[in-house]
Amino acid sequence: MIPEEGILLLIDKPVDFTSHDVVNVIRKKFNTRRVGHGGTLDPFATGLLIVGIGRATKKLTAVVGLDKTYEAIATLGATSDTYDLTGEIVARPTSYIPSQEEIEKVMESFRGSIEQKAPAYSAKKVKGKKLYELARAGEDVEHLRPTKKVEITELVITDYNYPILKFKVTCSSGTYIRSLANDIGKKLGCGAYLTELRRTRIGPYELKDAKKLDELIV
Numbered sequence: 001m002i003p004e005e006g007i008l009l010l011i012d013k014p015v016d017f018t019s020h021d022v023v024n025v026i027r028k029k030f031n032t033r034r035v036g037h038g039g040t041l042d043p044f045a046t047g048l049l050i051v052g053i054g055r056a057t058k059k060l061t062a063v064v065g066l067d068k069t070y071e072a073i074a075t076l077g078a079t080s081d082t083y084d085l086t087g088e089i090v091a092r093p094t095s096y097i098p099s100q101e102e103i104e105k106v107m108e109s110f111r112g113s114i115e116q117k118a119p120a121y122s123a124k125k126v127k128g129k130k131l132y133e134l135a136r137a138g139e140d141v142e143h144l145r146p147t148k149k150v151e152i153t154e155l156v157i158t159d160y161n162y163p164i165l166k167f168k169v170t171c172s173s174g175t176y177i178r179s180l181a182n183d184i185g186k187k188l189g190c191g192a193y194l195t196e197l198r199r200t201r202i203g204p205y206e207l208k209d210a211k212k213l214d215e216l217i218v
Contacts, residue, residue, distance in 0.1 A: 002030060002032060002053055002054045003054075004054075004055070005054075005055055005056065006052060006053050006054030006055035006056030006057065006058075006059075007030075007052070007053040007054065007056050008050065008051070008052055008053075008056045008059060009026070009050070009051040009052075009053065009211070009216070010048060010049075010050060010051075010205055010206075010207075010209050010210035010211065011026075011048070011049045011050070011051050011210055011211060011212075011213065012046070012047060012048065012049075012207060012210040012211065012212050013041050013045070013046055013047060013048075013049040014046060014212070014213065015043070015044060015045075015046050016043055016044070017043060018043050019037050019039075019040045019041055019049055020037075022037065022049055022051065022213065023035050023036065023037055023051065025213055026051055026053065026213075026216070029216055030053055032053060032054065034053065034054050034057060035051060035052070035053050035057070036051070036052050036057045036060050037049055037050065037051050037052070037060065038050040038051075038052065038059075038060035038061075038063030038064050038202070039063065039064050039068070039173070039202060041197075041199060042084070042086075042178075042197070043086075044084060044085060044086055044196075044197070045197040045198065045199065046197070046198050046199075047070075047071075047197075047198040047199035047200055047207055047210075048199045048200060048201065048202055048205065048206070048207045048210055049199075049210075050063050050202055050205060063202060063203070063205075064173060065173045066173060066202050066203030066204075066205075067151075067153070067170060067171060067172050067173065067202075067203065068170070068171060068173065068175075068199060068201060068202050068203075069154070069168070069169065069170045069171075069199070069200050069201035070168070070169045070170075070171075070177050070197055070198065070199050070200065071158070071166070071167075071168055071197075071198045071200055072166070072167055072168070072169060072177050072181065072194060072196065072197050072198075073164060073165070073166050073167075073194070073195050073196035073197075074164075074165045074167070074181040074184070074185070074192045074193065074194050074195060075163050075164060075165075075192065075193055075195050076098070076162060076163040076164075076165055076185060076188070076190050076191065076192045077091065077092055077093075077094065077162075077163045077190050077191060077192075078090060078091045078092055078163075078191055078192075078193060079092060079182065079185065079191040079192070079193055080182075080193035080194075081120070082119065082120075082178070083119050083176075083178035083179055083181060083182040083193055083194060084178045084181075084193055084194040084195070084197075085193065085194065085195045087193070089193065090191075092190060092191040094189075094190055096189065096190055097162045097190075098162075098188045098189075098190060100157060100160050102188065103157060103160065103165065103184070103188065104157065106184055106187045106188055107155050107156075107157070107167075107184065109187065110152055110155055110180060110183065110184065111152050111153075111154075111155050112151070112152065113149060113150075113151050114149070114150060114151075114152060115147050115148070115149055116147065116148055116149075116150045116175065116176060116179055116180070116183075117145045117146070117147050117179065118145050118146050118147075118148070118176065118179070119145070119176055119178060119179050119182075120145060122176070126146070148174055150171060150172050150174060150175040151171060151172040151175075152169065152170070152171045152172075152175065152180075153170045153171065153172075154168065154169060154170035154171075155167065155168075155169050155170075155180075156168050165192070170201075177194060177197055178193070178194040178197070181193060181194040182194075
């Protein structure tokens with residue numbers, strides 16, 4: 001039974017699920033169509049997804065704009081057209097292996113307020129179509145990628161053993177972590193793409209309080 005005020009669920013989204021897939025599972029579990037989520041995660045990403053049921057869907061508008069924290073893993077020495085492991089990976093053979101100090105220096109330039117371009121393979125709409133639809137159709141979308149000002153309040157290395165770089169990011173809503181990984185690789189000169197992404201916090205809501213889909217009890 002759904003209470004009159006609705007339900008706000010904290011879900012630990014599994015890998016290879018879209019955010020909409022999660023909504024569909026919860027619709028079936030609670031036998032209601034009135035379900036929404038507050039902030040998309042790419043299918044390859046895992047972690048905190050806030051889902052509203054019933055009247056609680058009205059709270060999701062405020063949730064979407066909250067700042068977020070992620071734990072991420074990037075692979076250096078290669079690039080991807082989608083900026084992540086789902087795209088076409090192109091190795092960039094080089095004898096240059098950046099030191100942790102060099103990476104720290106590059107990361108410093110991304111802290112604070114920055115202008116960030118949406119990835120070519122993103123759901124941003126241009127000319128009535130999503131960018132990734134145009135890109136997959138073979139259209140040159142480089143000049144169509146919209147730019148947005150985002151705020152990165154925390155960007156730290158948590159572990160580094162070339163080519164694997166693990167880092168933590170706290171940022172404003174709408175920040176693309178895969179774009180950040182690509183831009184760091186570009187500035188280092190060796191290339192980089194995102195291989196793992198886990199969202200651990202949305203505003204005051206934390207992943208440690210979330211439930212897996214199979215743990216939900218109606």
